[in-house]
Amino acid sequence: MAGTTQSTAAAAAATATPTGTRKRIFSGIQPSGHLTLGNYLGAMRRWVEEDQHRADALFCVVDMHALTVEHDPARVRRLTRQTATLLLAAGLDPRRCAVFVQSHVAEHARLSYLMECTASDGEMRRMIQYKEKVAREEARGRSVRLSLLTYPALMAADILAYGTDEVPVGDDQAQHMELTRDLAVRFNQRYGPVFTVPRAVHPQVAARVMDLRDPTSKMGKSNDDTGGIVYLLDEADVIRKKVMRAVTDSGGTGEVGYDREAQPGVANLLDVLAACTGGRPQVLAEEYTSYGALKKDTAEAVVEMLRPLRERHAELCADPAYVDEVLRAGAERARGLARPRVDAAYAAVGLMPPV
Ligand code: TYM
Numbered sequence: 044m045a046g047t048t049q050s051t052a053a054a055a056a057a058t059a060t061p062t063g064t065r066k067r068i069f070s071g072i073q074p075s076g077h078l079t080l081g082n083y084l085g086a087m088r089r090w091v092e093e094d095q096h097r098a099d100a101l102f103c104v105v106d107m108h109a110l111t112v113e114h115d116p117a118r119v120r121r122l123t124r125q126t127a128t129l130l131l132a133a134g135l136d137p138r139r140c141a142v143f144v145q146s147h148v149a150e151h152a153r154l155s156y157l158m159e160c161t162a163s164d165g166e167m168r169r170m171i172q173y174k175e176k177v178a179r180e181e182a183r184g185r186s187v188r189l190s191l192l193t194y195p196a197l198m199a200a201d202i203l204a205y206g207t208d209e210v211p212v213g214d215d216q217a218q219h220m221e222l223t224r225d226l227a228v229r230f231n232q233r234y235g236p237v238f239t240v241p242r243a244v245h246p247q248v249a250a251r252v253m254d255l256r257d258p259t260s261k262m263g264k265s266n267d268d269t270g271g272i273v274y275l276l277d278e279a280d281v282i283r284k285k286v287m288r289a290v291t292d293s294g295g296t297g298e299v300g301y302d303r304e305a306q307p308g309v310a311n312l313l314d315v316l317a318a319c320t321g322g323r324p325q326v327l328a329e330e331y332t333s334y335g336a337l338k339k340d341t342a343e344a345v346v347e348m349l350r351p352l353r354e355r356h357a358e359l360c361a362d363p364a365y366v367d368e369v370l371r372a373g374a375e376r377a378r379g380l381a382r383p384r385v386d387a388a389y390a391a392v393g394l395m396p397p398v
Pocket of ligand 1: 069070073084087197201202213215216252253262
């Protein structure tokens, strides 16, 4: 298998050139933990089902972002490979899009510095995710890394290096995306038109999947309590257990209704079920009279949706050379796209070109 899939990947990379008129899409995912149902429904699924077919798309495992908090180097390395493998297992096709690792393309770090020179200290400190992560690091008795503050500059660089038109992300990235747009506009005003101003695209349903045990907070890969997080590689029975134990009724009405304020746990389950089955949460709410039935159907829908992904992941794990080749070819293509724009940005700010 390794031999044939490897040459397919190389051929794929050679043909994955843009037509020139298609939209450019870029998005990224951090290898800071095991991927979750939130990552899948909020971002990955759309990349697979829509974005790679309609645009010139690049998807990146943003490993440098995983260094902004205390980390175990071996784990980050392992999760980087696992994340890339899961992206392919979910259905990203290297004949249609580039899949690569951020640190393999030096332009991200090069441009990040110029973004730091464009952003203000104040706007970085206003980022909600920065404040939340500072609180979490401090609660764990850890010092806060400077890169946690400057993280959105690197994210802006990730996006702007590619002349990106659209960035498909979950709701939690909205503020970072606004900042990216501001930085692009400011840079262009100061130094000339180097960057495309990108826009965020969010899914209509499940743009923010909540933790099953604490439906007022986002299902996040690095949450401490993992009981409310469905991981993409969880066994079917583990998924069933987690969904059946989901918090549903803090108000005590006992009725199934779609009300994010009054019944956040039930609304979250309805969102997940709707996202898995293609229905609408408000309509689905009317079909259920008990939490138990809603949980059971949601659990089964999640298990069935993730089954092919887990099976494909197992196959790909047996062929690491194929994954390597996809990442090598993806990085090569990304480098070729990013370098001219980052060079132009360096020249625009007044840095002398190499002699
Ligand atoms: P990350 O790694 O936290 O998440 C990857 C993608 O998954 C979405 N997501 C969710 N969507 C719905 N519900 C959830 N519970 C949920 N959890 C995560 C995220 O919105 C995201 O789309 N800063 C980014 C990574 C990044 C990036 C980029 C993204 C770095 N550079 C450039 C786009 C473009 C992050 O931490 O995503």
